[in-house]
Amino acid sequence: MDRFYQKCKQHSLKITPQRTAVYKTLEASSSHPCADMIHKVLQKEFPNISLDTVNRTLITFSKVNIIDVVEGRGDPRRFDPNLDAHHHFHCLACNKIFDFHDTALDQITPSSDIAKKFIITGKKIVLKGYCDNCRSQASTL
Amino acid sequence: MDRFYQKCKQHSLKITPQRTAVYKTLEASSSHPCADMIHKVLQKEFPNISLDTVNRTLITFSKVNIIDVVEGRGDPRRFDPNLDAHHHFHCLACNKIFDFHDTALDQITPSSDIAKKFIITGKKIVLKGYCDNCRSQASTL
DNA sequence: TTGACAAATAGGATCAAATCCTATTTACTA
DNA sequence: TAGTAAATAGGATTTGATCCTATTTGTCAA
Ligand SMILES: [Mn+2]
Ligand SMILES: [Mn+2]
Ligand SMILES: [Zn+2]
Ligand SMILES: [Zn+2]
Numbered sequence: 001m002d003r004f005y006q007k008c009k010q011h012s013l014k015i016t017p018q019r020t021a022v023y024k025t026l027e028a029s030s031s032h033p034c035a036d037m038i039h040k041v042l043q044k045e046f047p048n049i050s051l052d053t054v055n056r057t058l059i060t061f062s063k064v065n066i067i068d069v070v071e072g073r074g075d076p077r078r079f080d081p082n083l084d085a086h087h088h089f090h091c092l093a094c095n096k097i098f099d100f101h102d103t104a105l106d107q108i109t110p111s112s113d114i115a116k117k118f119i120i121t122g123k124k125i126v127l128k129g130y131c132d133n134c135r136s137q138a139s140t141l
Numbered sequence: 142m143d144r145f146y147q148k149c150k151q152h153s154l155k156i157t158p159q160r161t162a163v164y165k166t167l168e169a170s171s172s173h174p175c176a177d178m179i180h181k182v183l184q185k186e187f188p189n190i191s192l193d194t195v196n197r198t199l200i201t202f203s204k205v206n207i208i209d210v211v212e213g214r215g216d217p218r219r220f221d222p223n224l225d226a227h228h229h230f231h232c233l234a235c236n237k238i239f240d241f242h243d244t245a246l247d248q249i250t251p252s253s254d255i256a257k258k259f260i261i262t263g264k265k266i267v268l269k270g271y272c273d274n275c276r277s278q279a280s281t282l
Numbered sequence: 283t284t285g286a287c288a289a290a291t292a293g294g295a296t297c298a299a300a301t302c303c304t305a306t307t308t309a310c311t312a
Numbered sequence: 313t314a315g316t317a318a319a320t321a322g323g324a325t326t327t328g329a330t331c332c333t334a335t336t337t338g339t340c341a342a
Contacts, residue, residue, distance in 0.1 A: 012289095012339095013289090013290095014288095014289060014290065014337080014338050014339070015338075015339095016289095016290065016291080016337075016338070018290085018291075019290090023222075026220055026222045027222045029222070030240075031237065031238070032219045032220065032221050032229075032238040033219065033220065034216075034217040034218060034219045034220070034328085035217065035218065035220075035328080035329085036217065036327090036328075038220075048291090048292065048293090049291085049292085050291070050292045050293060050294095051293095051328090051329090052291080052292075052293080052294095052329085052330075052331085053290080053291055053292075055328085055329065055330085056290090056291090056330090057290095058218075058220050061220075062220065065224070067220050067221060067222050067224070068220065068221040068222075068223070068224060069218055069219070069220060069221075070219050070220065070221045070229060070238060070265075071216075071219055071229060071231055071238060071267060075175075075212075075299095076175040076176065076177065076298085076299055076300085077175060077176065077199075077210055077299085077300085078173045078174065078175045078210070078211050078212055079167055079173065079174065079175070079176075079179075079199050079202075079203070079208050079209065079210060079211065080173050080208060080209040080210075080211045081164075081167045081168040081170070081208050081209075082209075083206070083208070083209060087251075088173075088211060088212065089255065089259050089261075090212055091259075092262070096172065097172070097173040097211060097212060098259075099171075100251075100255050102251060102252050102255065104249075104252065105249060105251065108245075108246060108249055108266070110228075110241075110243060110246065110266075110268060111243050111245065114230065114241050114243065114268070117273065118230050118232075118239075118268070118270050118271065118272055118273070119270045119271040119276060120230075120268050120269070120270040121233070121269055121270040121271070122268070122269045122270065123266065123267070123268045123269070124211075124266070124267055124269075125249070125251075125264065125265070125266050126212060126264070126265055126267065127251060127255070127259070127261050127263070127264045128261070128262055128263045128264075128265075129259050129260045129261040129262040129263065130259065130260040130262070131259055132258065132259070135260060153310095153318095154318090154319095155308080155309050155310070155317095155318060155319065156309075156310095157308075157309070157318095157319065157320080159319085159320075160319090175299085176299080176300085177298090177299075189320095189321065189322090190320085190321085191320070191321045191322060191323095192299090192300090192322095193300085193301075193302085193320080193321075193322080193323095194319080194320055194321075196299085196300065196301085197301090197319085197320090198319095216328095217327085217328055217329085218328085218329085
C-alpha cells in the first residue's frame with residue numbers, strides 16, 4: 001500500500017476512494033483478473049462505480065508501473081505463419097511485432113517441477129519496449 | 142504450401158479456396174496480422190468472403206498447428222499486482238494464469254544486438270498448455 | 283480553513299473484435 | 313455422379329474497450 005501512495009504522489013495521481021479500492025482489490029487477488037471481474041467485486045462496496053473508471057484506473061496504474069498488464073493487451077488476436085523457433089519484440093507505441101532470433105534463448109527450459117505440474121505445449125519469450133521508429137516516444141514514461 | 146495440404150489432410154479439414162487463400166495471405170505477410178487485416182486483403186480476390194470465415198479459419202489453423210497465435214488471444218486485458226520477477230503459465234482450457242518462479246529463467250538476457258536495436262522495457266516468459274484440472278482436455282489436440 | 287481549479291468520475295453512447303445463427307453451398311467419398 | 317458432412321456468407325448478438333460530457337472531488341495555495 002505504501003508503494004501505491006508513493007507512486008501516486010510521484011506521478012501526481014489523485015488518491016481517490018475508487019483508485020484505492022481498485023488497487024486493494026487487485027492486490028488481494030491472485031487470478032490475474034480483468035477489469036470486469038474487479039468491477040463486479042467493487043460494486044458491492046461502491047454500487048455506482050463505473051466500469052470505465054475501473055478500466056481507466058487499471059491502465060493508469062500500469063502506465064506508472066504500479067501494476068502490470070499480462071498476456072494480451074485487449075488487442076485483437078494476431079497470427080504468425082512462422083513455426084520455427086524464434087522470438088518476438090512487441091513495440092508498445094506502434095504495436096508492431098518484430099521477429100528476432102537468439103539461439104541462446106531457444107535453449108531455455110523451465111525447471112522440471114513446472115513440467116511435472118502442467119502439460120506444456122508451448123513457450124515463448126516476449127520482449128516489449130520501443131522500436132527504432134518509436135524511440136522518441138519512450139520518454140512518455 | 143505442402144505443409145498446409147498435409148496438415149489439412151491429416152486433420153480432415155476440407156481444402157477450400159477460402160482456406161487456401163487465408164493461408165497464402167498469412168504466409169506472405171511478416172507483420173503478424175490480425176483477422177481483420179487478412180480479411181481486407183482477401184476481399185480484393187473474394188469480394189464476398191466473410192470476416193467470420195477468416196477468423197474461424199485462422200483459429201482452426203492454429204488448433205492444428207498450421208500457424209500460431211501470438212501476443213494476445215483476443216481475450217480481455219488482464220492485470221497483475223505482482224511486479225517481482227516471476228513467470229506465467231497460461232492454461233489454454235480454463236484460461237487461468239498461474240505464477241511460477243524460476244531463478245534460472247530470471248537470468249535470461251537477450252543478445253546485445255537486440256538490446257541495441259530496441260529499447261527494451263520488459264521481458265517475460267510465458268508457457269502455455271494445460272493445468273492440472275484440465276489435463277484431460279489436452280487430448281482434444 | 284477556504285476557494286479555485288485541474289483532475290477524476292458516472293453513466294450512457296459508440297466502436298470494434300469475436301462469436302453465434304441459419305439457410306445455402308461445397309468438398310470429399312464411395 | 314449422388315449423398316453427406318463440413319464449410320461459408322451474411323446478418324445479429326455479445327462483450328471489452330473507449331469516448332463524451334455534465335458533475336463531483338482531491339489538492340494546493342492563499
Ligand atoms: Mn513471428
Ligand atoms: Mn503473475
Ligand atoms: Zn514502434
Ligand atoms: Zn486449466
